[in-house]
Amino acid sequence: MRNSSNKLMSIYNKVTKLPFGNKIFSLIISFKAPFFGTISPKITKLKPHYCECLIKKKRAVHNHIKTVHVIAICNGLEMAMGVMAEASIPKHLRWIPKGMTLDYTAKAGTDIMCIAEVKPEQWQVGDMFVPVTAYDTSGTIVVKGEIKLWISEKVKK
Template sequence: MSPNAQTPNAKPNKVLALYHKTQGWPFGQKIFSIMVSRMAPYFGTIKPLITELRLNHCACLIKKRHAVHNHIKTVHVIAICNGLEMAMGVMAEASIPAHLRWIPKGMSLDYTAKAGSDILCVAEVTPEQWTPGDMLVPVTAYDTQGVVVVKGHIKLWISEKPQK
């Protein structure tokens, strides 16, 4: 394993610890998702629900509703992009080793099927990927039947935090 990678037994950072804490509350997933959306308000436009968060993995649900429809009444791909970016960002914040920082550099996606149902956006990496330089985070959006509707990656720039 890379010396920069976290082990599953590592103490969770603040984001992961907050997620675990809220899971014991009624509506814990919803409360956590609202808290994240307040930190980055644009995410609130899709009313996301973080359904799963663990080290190097995050899943975010977007409900199919009028506000995220396109002209053919499927979930608009930009709403899906927003969900994928949220899943990636929450995964990155919950997983990045303490001595590193990240910033997004780009997104490359393929639209593979109509998004006619609720959409589950997933971002997942391996611990070995957490090294300085470009990092491609695989992201995938699934409909309720498990059909991939959007697939691609978000490119991050990973760097060392400055010494204090």
């Protein structure tokens, strides 16, 4: 399902046709929201209501035991959620994050894949809970939870 009427999906669909397109797209996102750049993220898959964000295990995201720091993973989960939200939200709505509830379920000793996914019918005015999950390269869940968004109508101009 392509959502080419959405500006972000349109950019994603164009840029990812280029060599290193996913990396270029991720740099564009990190330029717009600079804190995401601290984890050198890579959006590996984006479609309406779904996003994957890869965090490479490297020294810059290590904690004291040389695993991926959970706050770096939280950053990746928030990036996956934010990119998914921008690519998915109906034109008449807007969103803002209100909170994050996460469980740290295992050590993150490899690259980490952060995933945010919702159902289309979830886009309603009010609180919206976005399930987010981070996996290591063996498929083990290392962080799982939800990010709460506030969904409201756009102000009519």
